[in-house]
Amino acid sequence: MIEAVWRIESARLIAGLARMMRDVGSAEELAQDALVAALEQWPESGVPRNPGAWLMAVAKRRAIDLIRRNERFEHKLGELGRELESEVEVEVEASDHGAALHDHIEDDLLRLVFVACHPVLSTEARVALTLRLLGGLTTDEIARAFLVPEATVAQRIVRAKRTLAKERVPFEVPEADERVARLPSVLEVVYLVFNEGYSATAGQDWLRPALCEEALRLGRILAELMPQESEVHGLVALMEIQASRLRTRTTPSGEPILLLDQDRARWDQLLIRRGLAALERASALDVMFGPYALQAAIAACHARARTPEETDWGRIAALYAILGRCTPSPVIELNRAVALSMAFGPDIGLDLVDELASEPALRTYHLLPSVRGDLLVKLGRADEARSEFERAASLTRSERERTLLAARAAECADRSTTGPSS
Amino acid sequence: MRCMIMIKADDATEAGVLPSEELLTAMGAYNEELVKAGVMLAGEGLHPSSKGVRVRFSATERTVVDGPFTETKELIAGFWLWQVRSMDEAIEWVKRCPNPTQGESEIEIRPVFEPDDFGPAFTPELREQEARLRAQSAETR
Numbered sequence: 036m037i038e039a040v041w042r043i044e045s046a047r048l049i050a051g052l053a054r055m056m057r058d059v060g061s062a063e064e065l066a067q068d069a070l071v072a073a074l075e076q077w078p079e080s081g082v083p084r085n086p087g088a089w090l091m092a093v094a095k096r097r098a099i100d101l102i103r104r105n106e107r108f109e110h111k112l113g114e115l116g117r118e119l120e121s122e123v124e125v126e127v128e129a130s131d132h133g134a135a136l137h138d139h140i141e142d143d144l145l146r147l148v149f150v151a152c153h154p155v156l157s158t159e160a161r162v163a164l165t166l167r168l169l170g171g172l173t174t175d176e177i178a179r180a181f182l183v184p185e186a187t188v189a190q191r192i193v194r195a196k197r198t199l200a201k202e203r204v205p206f207e208v209p210e211a212d213e214r215v216a217r218l219p220s221v222l223e224v225v226y227l228v229f230n231e232g233y234s235a236t237a238g239q240d241w242l243r244p245a246l247c248e249e250a251l252r253l254g255r256i257l258a259e260l261m262p263q264e265s266e267v268h269g270l271v272a273l274m275e276i277q278a279s280r281l282r283t284r285t286t287p288s289g290e291p292i293l294l295l296d297q298d299r300a301r302w303d304q305l306l307i308r309r310g311l312a313a314l315e316r317a318s319a320l321d322v323m324f325g326p327y328a329l330q331a332a333i334a335a336c337h338a339r340a341r342t343p344e345e346t347d348w349g350r351i352a353a354l355y356a357i358l359g360r361c362t363p364s365p366v367i368e369l370n371r372a373v374a375l376s377m378a379f380g381p382d383i384g385l386d387l388v389d390e391l392a393s394e395p396a397l398r399t400y401h402l403l404p405s406v407r408g409d410l411l412v413k414l415g416r417a418d419e420a421r422s423e424f425e426r427a428a429s430l431t432r433s434e435r436e437r438t439l440l441a442a443r444a445a446e447c448a449d450r451s452t453t454g455p456s457s
Numbered sequence: 458m459r460c461m462i463m464i465k466a467d468d469a470t471e472a473g474v475l476p477s478e479e480l481l482t483a484m485g486a487y488n489e490e491l492v493k494a495g496v497m498l499a500g501e502g503l504h505p506s507s508k509g510v511r512v513r514f515s516a517t518e519r520t521v522v523d524g525p526f527t528e529t530k531e532l533i534a535g536f537w538l539w540q541v542r543s544m545d546e547a548i549e550w551v552k553r554c555p556n557p558t559q560g561e562s563e564i565e566i567r568p569v570f571e572p573d574d575f576g577p578a579f580t581p582e583l584r585e586q587e588a589r590l591r592a593q594s595a596e597t598r
Contacts, residue, residue: 252495
């Protein structure tokens with residue numbers, strides 16, 4: 036039960052303390068101390084009626100002690116101590132009246148988000164810190180989810196806190212241009228957590244797939260903290276729609292099932308509806324979609340199609356074109372080629388794929404010959420298709436994929452000896 | 458995990474008495490809290506059972522029975538669908554809910570059955586392949 040309270044209260048607790056202490060590291064330690072006090076006292080005294088306020092009061096008293104013990108602050112102490120004490124009283128009282136200090140708490144939470152995802156930190160550190168401070172996960176849980184030793188995560192967090200202190204990262208929400216520049220690093224962290232969970236399935240630790248849920252939850256929280264940011268809703272939409280397919284994307288033995296072969300009846304319609312609603316929020320805020328909203332819009336095209344045949348490939352191709360301008364990448368172009376071929380025929384797709392063949396970034400990318408082979412098969416050019424599949428098979432590092440591609444190559448060989456089949 | 462949170466009916470909800478403004482405000486604030494915490498997936502209030510209908514099954518027979526239904530305590534007046542990490546978390550959230558009636562009332566928490574979303578063991582190669590398929594983006598997912 037205490038764990039559940041912690042899960043609900045920890046982020047707000049840490050955020051509030053960080054504002055007081057101007058330091059995320061000591062804020063988290065104080066919050067932890069309060070948790071320890073709860074673990075000691077609640078089993079006997081029972082869970083207080085307002086557990087969040089109880090934890091905050093304990094932590095703030097300790098904060099005052101900490102400041103008092105610190106001699107360097109002695110001269111400031113009188114003032115600050117009195118101020119903090121009255122704040123404790125006020126907040127304990129106010130919390131009985133519910134949402135009195137709400138805006139205050141939300142500002143603190145948003146500050147915590149931007150500090151935990153600050154660019155002075157490595158991506159790994161940002162992920163660990165975000166899950167720890169905002170998700171309320173323990174170091175052990177994070178370690179198990181990311182399949183790394185607990186000590187590694189613990190060290191990442193310690194170092195991250197030290198870096199934030201050393202670089203004197205202020206506890207504040209960046210303004211205007213800086214905010215625009217720093218939002219992507221926040222969204223990246225959330226999406227990274229999502230993908231970490233998305234790439235895993237059970238059999239391993241339950242925590243890996245649960246990362247999708249953590250990421251979704253973080254995304255939903257961010258959407259309420261920053262309701263005016265179109266891309267936040269775009270990211271939420273993307274995650275909701277992708278998560279709607281979680282249960283259909285592998286066979287019971289764990290083999291991936293491609294999108295067009297999935298059982299659409301088992302897609303989670305609740306998540307799809309939520310995703311489409313989030314996408315609408317994004318488009319109401321900004322007619323120019325950012326990369327997350329664009330990817331969500333592509334995912335939405337698939338989600339709206341009740342059968343693969345109903346897919347609006349023309350729209351998908353157009354969205355990939357915009358996405359490609361927004362974040363240029365040959366992989367996006369390759370996807371656009373696939374969409375174009377689905378919309379307008381394999382020859383149109385092949386033209387674009389051929390243009391991409393000279394891209395240095397795709398030179399050893401097995402999906403290029405794999406897609407090319409696929410288009411050639413559709414055009415009845417089995418001989419050429421075979422060499423593409425063989426090339427793709429030689430490039431992939433996955434044994435399973437190699438088998439699949441080799442089988443397709445063999446199929447083409449059969450076809451070319453018996454003459455064109457279509 | 459997902460939980461369905463069921464608010465039980467009472468004489469007032471069954472009589473179609475609308476909640477007081479005070480309760481509506483408190484419930485509004487609570488709902489907002491749930492949304493801001495990323496917990497709330499869906500939720501609705503239900504009309505009294507007098508507007509409801511039951512279809513009774515007996516072997517191959519189907520009989521339609523109009524409401525109201527008498528066993529008030531077994532009826533529900535509204536529900537939420539929540540995304541939580543544990544039953545404990547759901548309980549903790551429910552405890553924070555304003556009392557939905559003036560007097561005695563009950564809210565029931567039931568975990569939603571989730572079919573085995575994730576197949577058995579996933580080999581390292583498969584994971585690698587999956588990561589690559591992901592890079593191929595929405596097209597192949």
